[in-house]
Amino acid sequence: MAYLLPYLLTPFSCHLSEIRVVLLGARGSGKSSAGNTILGQGGSFEVRRRTVQWMVGAGDVAGRQVTVTLSPVSLCSPGPHALLLMVRVDRSFTGTNRRAVQEHLELITDAVWAHIIVLFNFGDWLGDTTIEQHIESEGEALQWLVEKCGNRYHVLNNRSNSGFQLRIMLLSGRNTGRSSAGNTILGREHFKVGCHATDCVEGQGKVRGETVTVLDPPGWLSVGPGSLMSPSASGVTVVLVVVNVSSSFSHTVWRTAEKHLEALGEKVWNITMVLFPLGTGWGT
Structure with a gap:
């Protein structure tokens, strides 16, 4: 649920x-x-x-x-x-x-x-x-x-052993702590911090005994909005926009973020949250 x-x-x-x-x-x-x-x-x-x-x-x-x-x-x-x-x-x-x-x-x-x-x-x-x-x-x-x-x-997959079927997509530019945030969610080191991937990386982990999938696509300054419409993005139920609190969130960055989010559909705003990571090792 x-x-x-x-x-x-x-x-x-x-x-x-x-x-x-x-x-x-x-x-x-x-x-x-x-x-x-x-x-x-x-x-x-x-x-x-x-x-x-x-x-x-x-x-x-x-x-x-x-x-x-x-x-x-x-x-x-x-x-x-x-x-x-x-x-x-x-x-x-x-x-x-x-x-x-x-x-x-x-x-x-x-x-x-x-x-x-x-x-x-x-x-x-x-x-x-x-x-x-x-x-x-x-x-x-x-x-x-x-x-x-x-x-x-x-x-809905009723054959799953869990009712908690959550797929999270992380979105941001570079050096925002996106990959580190993904590792924190999964509770293990899965995404390579500091590595600028060109393809979407997917990881799974147990959160309170339930399976959670995290999608870490390339930064939105590296690829166009259309790259988000891949089969791997199907079934995303939560989108986390990762914002680096130590950098200015300019109008240009906002417009880029808006284009990427709207590529996921007009209803994406209903499932989107802003995530402000804490710490100094931002990575990707």
Whole structure:
């Protein structure tokens, strides 16, 4: 669930101690499995049981109380903070599926689309295919759905042993402490400090027993924004802009940073944080 928090927290809900989530989807879409993955050890939904009425689960996720409701169509009371629409990536999303989704969701309200995140389930089925490639290959019906939901989507791998599926991208110019910050996050020396790489370097580590992936691309003064749109950048859930507090952050630097961030999509600002490393050994 922690990897979905940047998508769920609006400016009005970011200080809430409780988050209410409703999972919507057809029979067999994996709502129960997804609910258990979101709640982690607190998940107790019975997989393979048909959802004919509300089923509610709750647990502590990343320090917040999260309530997950599995619902055939209608919504829980009080109203949810987020609606997750389940779509299986191992099954074709046809025009018939599109019409069914539209008819069911618009029974709730015409404005429902502004509050939905498409949650692609069984993400392990994709293999080396990115979710963007999958959406493109599926055709008009799935593309319509994703666009209707404001291009808000996430991929869920229920076969992972962990509900914490976090991919972090570090962005900055040179000599900001980016690589050192990556090593600190992973808890080990993986990225070479002082080495100006020309390709994105990826590392994984355990953080509180969970697997976290850190992406360290070349500095934004070395490459153009288009270099960030590589397959390795797929599924990034947090972007950390690393800023050297000992150097001036000029308008030119800001414009360069803005171009690189916007290359990741218009929604990137919702998942971006500024990281100010401490210390004198800045490295890369």
